[in-house]
Amino acid sequence: MKACGDCKIGWQSNDAPRCRFPRCLHGWRVRNADHGAFLLAVCLGLRGGGSQCGALLACGFGFAGARVCGSSQAVLTQFLQSASSLWVAVLSGLVVNLRMAVYSAAMAPRVRHLSTPRRMLAAAFLVDNAFAFMQQRRQDKPQESNDHLLAYYAGLTCVLWPAWIVFCMIGSLAGSVIPASWQLDFAIPLAFIATLSTTVRTMPLFAAAVAGGVASVVLFSLPLKLGLIAACLLGLLAGLITERLMLLRKASV
Amino acid sequence: MNPLSVWDGWMVVLALGLGTFLIRYSFIGLFANRDMPPWLAHGLKLIVPAIFAAIVASGVAITAGQFGGWALWPRYAAALVALALAVRFKGNILITVVTGMAALHVFVALQNVLR
Numbered sequence: 620m621k622a623c624g625d626c627k628i629g630w631q632s633n634d635a636p637r638c639r640f641p642r643c644l645h646g647w648r649v650r651n652a653d654h655g656a657f658l659l660a661v662c663l664g665l666r667g668g669g670s671q672c673g674a675l676l677a678c679g680f681g682f683a684g685a686r687v688c689g690s691s692q693a694v695l696t697q698f699l700q701s702a703s704s705l706w707v708a709v710l711s712g713l714v715v716n717l718r719m720a721v722y723s724a725a726m727a728p729r730v731r732h733l734s735t736p737r738r739m740l741a742a743a744f745l746v747d748n749a750f751a752f753m754q755q756r757r758q759d760k761p762q763e764s765n766d767h768l769l770a771y772y773a774g775l776t777c778v779l780w781p782a783w784i785v786f787c788m789i790g791s792l793a794g795s796v797i798p799a800s801w802q803l804d805f806a807i808p809l810a811f812i813a814t815l816s817t818t819v820r821t822m823p824l825f826a827a828a829v830a831g832g833v834a835s836v837v838l839f840s841l842p843l844k845l846g847l848i849a850a851c852l853l854g855l856l857a858g859l860i861t862e863r864l865m866l867l868r869k870a871s872v
Numbered sequence: 873m874n875p876l877s878v879w880d881g882w883m884v885v886l887a888l889g890l891g892t893f894l895i896r897y898s899f900i901g902l903f904a905n906r907d908m909p910p911w912l913a914h915g916l917k918l919i920v921p922a923i924f925a926a927i928v929a930s931g932v933a934i935t936a937g938q939f940g941g942w943a944l945w946p947r948y949a950a951a952l953v954a955l956a957l958a959v960r961f962k963g964n965i966l967i968t969v970v971t972g973m974a975a976l977h978v979f980v981a982l983q984n985v986l987r
Contacts, residue, residue, distance in 0.1 A: 649943075685955075699961075709888060710886055713894075716895055719892065720895050720896075723896050723897065723899040724898075725916055726900055727908065738897075738901070739897060742893065742896040742897040742900050742901075743896065754920065755965075763916045802973075802977075805931070805932070805972070806973060809972035809973065812955050812958050815921060815928060816955060816959045816963050818921045823919065824921045827919065827922040828881065828925035830890050830922065831922030831923065835930045838927050839934055839939060840938075846930075847926055851922045854918070854922020854925065856927070859915075859918065
């Protein structure tokens with residue numbers, strides 16, 4: 620028996636190198652990311668909730684509870700109010716969320732050993748922020764075991780989700796208390812800038828990021844909100860091309 | 873078009889919630905009992921920064937549903953400051969968010985002075 624080096628309060632037995640501590644609590648203690656996560660949820664919730672009004676107020680709670688759109692909630696609710704039909708609204712929302720298939724694919728090898736209900740649970744909470752935090756965690760501690768990473772994910776969700784719901788409610792009910800001039804929505808890209816700075820390590824990744832960023836603004840007005848997913852694919856293409864070019868150059872030298 | 877009724881809104885929430893869950897579960901379910909092909913894992917690595925950059929760029933440059941243009945320069949400048957600090961502090965989210973917000977308001981104040 621020795622103390623778990625990560626959370627400092629759990630313990631590990633010698634034969635099983637996994638922290639014998641409830642996962643959510645273990646994850647809660649791990650690193651200081653929970654402060655950042657909480658702050659982010661506050662900003663997101665206040666803005667996301669604040670942009671709803673009238674008939675959509677109640678639905679804001681629904682959005683929060685169903686963990687529908689994470690960082691794109693504010694954009695989406697705004698869009699829903701001006702959508703030409705319900706079908707367009709639903710379809711656009713799904714297109715915006717298509718990027719989460721990538722998170723799902725990245726998560727897949729890590730949850731293979733779990734039972735199906737647990738896999739579904741893991742999938743249900745896989746939002747942008749949780750994925751970004753996990754991505755960063757993996758950069759910080761490449762040696763970390765899969766169990767520890769899942770524990771971190773569980774702990775993260777225990778912070779993110781309740782805070783998200785509570786602050787969405789506060790934002791919806793008292794949206795006008797926070798003046799728009801505070802520009803709280805700016806906290807969302809800021810948090811992703813932090814993650815981006817650790818994710819981009821090689822030239823192809825850099826090319827993918829630049830292409831994705833530029834394309835997302837240029838293609839923003841595509842119908843059905845196709846711009847975001849198109850930007851992601853263009854980024855992927857730019858990354859692949861850069862990779863190929865680097866290979867060619869290496870071959871010619 | 874008329875504003876959405878409460879009932880319509882809940883239908884949208886339900887449809888989106890279910891659809892989004894299916895999107896999230898798609899690959900997790902698909903590769904539960906088989907290995908992921910290497911090309912897919914490789915493409916995944918490349919598309920992740922593209923997604924993050926797309927979220928960042930549209931979050932910075934697009935406000936109230938449209939491209940802000942030059943008037944949003946405080947946001948661009950603050951994003952650059954935040955990026956520099958993020959690189960310096962190895963992606964510390966707390967530092968990046970707090971200093972980025974502070975920088976934004978400094979630049980906005982500057983913009984108001986210059987106007």
